[in-house]
Amino acid sequence: MKARVHVMLKDGVLDPQGEAIRHALGALGFDGVDGVRQGKVIELDLADGTSRETVEQMCEKLLANTVIESYAVEVG
């Protein structure tokens, strides 16, 4: 089975990389991009039957720094 974890900076946390991307898009002529947030996607190849709770523990313990990041888990 597979799980996919999306890690994003929490709202309100300044994202300088996202800002740089927003500027670059503007420079390429894409108007109207009001904001860009950059996150990461982590794909996990898991033993069958691994619970969502286990994946959430992985997020809490390592995959996300919950001081500044939020995460969302997709299983299957």
Place this chain on the structure above:
Amino acid sequence: MKAAVIVFPGSNCDRDLAEGFRKAGADVNMVWHKDTDLPEGIDIVGVPGGFSFGDYLRCGAIAARSPISQAVVAFAQKGGHVLGICNGFQVLCETGLLPGVLMRNAGLKFVCRQQVLRVETQQSPFTQEFAQGAEITIPIAHHDGNYSVADEEMKQLQDQDRIAFRYIDNPNGSMGDIAGVLSENRRVLGMMPHPERAVEDPQGGTDGAKLFASLTRIMTLA
């Protein structure tokens, strides 16, 4: 004084830090990240700069979960002294020993230069040899030194006089110009600048020497 310097794959300031501790009169043990225990009788643990585990996932994240880091956390929780420099500061934040997090520099560039800092408190084993408010020059070299901390933790840092150093002319966007912070018991210091790169004249300055000299004083008293 007996010091341990932790070595992770990708650490690159470990031997410089060991030299700093030796200048303070310490007997230094290098400790590999896969070890599960610190040597007996350690007075201080140094977590060095570098790029542990290639900065994969987040700076310091994987190092903070390595076997030796559990021992370092336990050592600190029992009142042990810990000094984390640059990547070491990132590691200490990831372990939760220090509040906050070090994010990508606001200017997005790696910054490598001589940096002026102000010593914000003398009240710590790491800073007691400095004059209060002294301006010192210490090298910085980092991509992720943009210190960020929740508002209530920032208030605690200020109210408890736990901000050890602030930047003059902030190089990375850190909140409150913070360059180094202390734990609540003042025995854990994390800082982005590299005092171990400023202990001998050929390095271009010796302002970091007083940090190591401060340690000598506390250890001889202990």
